[in-house]
Amino acid sequence: MTALPNRRRALIAACALPGLVAAQAPAPLKVVASFSLLADMVAQVGGDAVAVHALVGPDADAHAFTPAPADAQRLAQAGLIVVNGLGFEGWIDRLVRASGSKAPVVVASQGITVRRIGQVTDPHAWQSLVAAQRYVENIRAALVAARPAQAAAINARAATYTGQLAALDASVRSRLAALPPGERKLVTSHDAFGYLADAWGLDMRAAQGWTTAGEASAADVARLIRQLKAQKVRALFVENISDPRLVERIAREAGAAVGGTLYSDALSPPGTRADTYLKLMAHNADTLLAALMAGR
Numbered sequence: 001m002t003a004l005p006n007r008r009r010a011l012i013a014a015c016a017l018p019g020l021v022a023a024q025a026p027a028p029l030k031v032v033a034s035f036s037l038l039a040d041m042v043a044q045v046g047g048d049a050v051a052v053h054a055l056v057g058p059d060a061d062a063h064a065f066t067p068a069p070a071d072a073q074r075l076a077q078a079g080l081i082v083v084n085g086l087g088f089e090g091w092i093d094r095l096v097r098a099s100g101s102k103a104p105v106v107v108a109s110q111g112i113t114v115r116r117i118g119q120v121t122d123p124h125a126w127q128s129l130v131a132a133q134r135y136v137e138n139i140r141a142a143l144v145a146a147r148p149a150q151a152a153a154i155n156a157r158a159a160t161y162t163g164q165l166a167a168l169d170a171s172v173r174s175r176l177a178a179l180p181p182g183e184r185k186l187v188t189s190h191d192a193f194g195y196l197a198d199a200w201g202l203d204m205r206a207a208q209g210w211t212t213a214g215e216a217s218a219a220d221v222a223r224l225i226r227q228l229k230a231q232k233v234r235a236l237f238v239e240n241i242s243d244p245r246l247v248e249r250i251a252r253e254a255g256a257a258v259g260g261t262l263y264s265d266a267l268s269p270p271g272t273r274a275d276t277y278l279k280l281m282a283h284n285a286d287t288l289l290a291a292l293m294a295g296r
């Protein structure tokens with residue numbers, strides 16, 4: 001405790017000298033994240049050590065993103081760039097090159113168990129709360145490397161946040177345990193929920209593929225409607241980033257219910273129900289569980 005008087009003297013000196021205060025509190029690290037969910041994870045882990053900007057914002061579709069000159073400017077000024085990887089941001093490498101940015105690029109999904117069908121990689125790994133804990137660890141390590149003086153606070157926030165992600169995951173798993181395997185069938189519009197389905201033991205099909213860019217063919221839609229009629233599919237879901245009309249039409253023709261909105265590749269706008277990654281995952285889990293339980 002002998003250090004306390006010294007620390008108090010230093011504080012008094014700092015308060016008396018505004019210039020010194022500015023020198024001691026470094027400006028927040030400018031972080032550019034490719035899309036809104038990653039930006040939130042960076043903000044949760046970085047706290048006041050970071051100032052985060054998302055290139056693809058709330059309710060926007062990263063699959064169909066066209067960068068503007070302002071986006072290259074953001075990257076040029078960034079101290080750190082965080083991307084999902086797994087081929088999700090097809091536009092990012094070119095944009096970083098064009099910006100001339102020398103900032104490190106962190107691939108948040110590095111080290112997760114990748115989901116593949118044949119040669120095709122599914123990029124939507126954040127829909128697993130287990131994979132998300134790896135994202136947080138990768139972000140934590142990158143922030144500590146960039147701001148070693150703030151390592152203790154960054155590490156503490158990362159530990160708290162990881163605990164929240166693990167607790168939500170455990171809670172969803174225990175609520176799902178009551179459902180027999182035959183009562184776990186659901187349909188979404190684009191195929192963003194494979195990691196979620198694998199993690200939580202759900203059977204989820206998609207009217208579109210892994211990107212929002214492709215049109216579902218008439219034959220695909222007809223096959224899906226036949227499947228829905230033949231099997232006990234509990235509900236269909238629309239997404240915040242996709243046109244709801246395809247799913248609504250399929251539901252109508254199959255005589256099935258639309259179970260609500262799932263948030264796939266983007267947060268909802270600030271102040272709304274899925275404006276953080278943790279709230280997004282809790283909302284998706286509640287929506288899925290309500291639809292599955294309603295049919296019982």
Ligand SMILES: [Zn+2]
Nearest residue numbers: 192210211265
């Ligand atoms: Zn997607």
